[in-house]
Amino acid sequence: MNVSEETVSHSTGQSQSRLIRFIKLVLYPVFWLIRHPSRAAALGVTMVLVVLFIAVAGLWLWTGYHLAQARNHVARGHNAAAYSHLQRCAIIRPDNPEVLILSARIARRSGATDEAEALLYRYEGRHGMSEALVLERLLLRAATGDVEAVEAQLTARSASDGPDGELAFEGLVSGLITRFRWAEAYRHLAEWRARYPRSTAALLLAGKLEEQRQGYELAIGYYRQILEIDTDQDEARLRLAT
Secondary structure, three states: OOHHHHHHHHHHHHHHHHHHHHHHHHHHHHHHHHHOHHHHHHHHHHHHHHHHHHHHHHHHHHHHHHHHHHHHHHHOOOHHHHHHHHHHHHHHOOOOHHHHHHHHHHHHHOOOHHHHHHHHHHHHHHHOOOHHHHHHHHHHHHHOOOHHHHHHHHHHHHOOOOHHHHHHHHHHHHHHHHOOOHHHHHHHHHHHHHHOOOOHHHHHHHHHHHHHOOOHHHHHHHHHHHHHHOOOOHHHHHHHHO
16 A cells, blocks of 8 residues: 555545544434433433423513503504504403403404404403403493583593593594584594693594584694604594595
8 A cells, every 4th residue: 555545545544533532422312311211311311391481471572562552552542553563462461451351442442342342241250340440431432422421530540641531632633523512522632732732633533623624724734743743643634544
């Protein structure tokens, strides 16, 4: 055998040795598991629990993200976008109290009052009475034309600052528009807009009131103001288009 053949043979032997060591290294965990079955079982259970924990945590975070998005969209009057996020929440947490309340609010705003009522009954059955439930039922009664029965309560609530105060104004004005009580609707709208001058909900109802009174140019002006404040307000855009 010449020098060249010896070199090739030595190189081949080294390659085979490295390959054998690599295979042993790869298969070592398998051999270890075979030699220690009880430890292997414990390790398997631990890995399953870790995977389950990660999956549950991931789903919880995923639902929390969509609920936060829905909350934001409902507050801004983006009902279609909010509905999409709430549908995702309902896959994992269908009876979450906030999911039910926000879903009922969207249904009420969309005119689906029977659906809103069913969601509120479901909320009460799962979670009992709460301030959020009481308020949403007052708003629903006003929206269905029974504004006289809840007018005093909503007027008192409208004096408070924050989201609940705005919701009370929304319920009052929408209920008064339904009953063609224009003078009272104008009065509450004036107070609402004085306290919340950039409220797109107030502008939207002001536009609807003018439409009802056939003041279409005024209504168009309100809808354009909404889009200057919030370009994603689809209902205002739709009303302008029609």
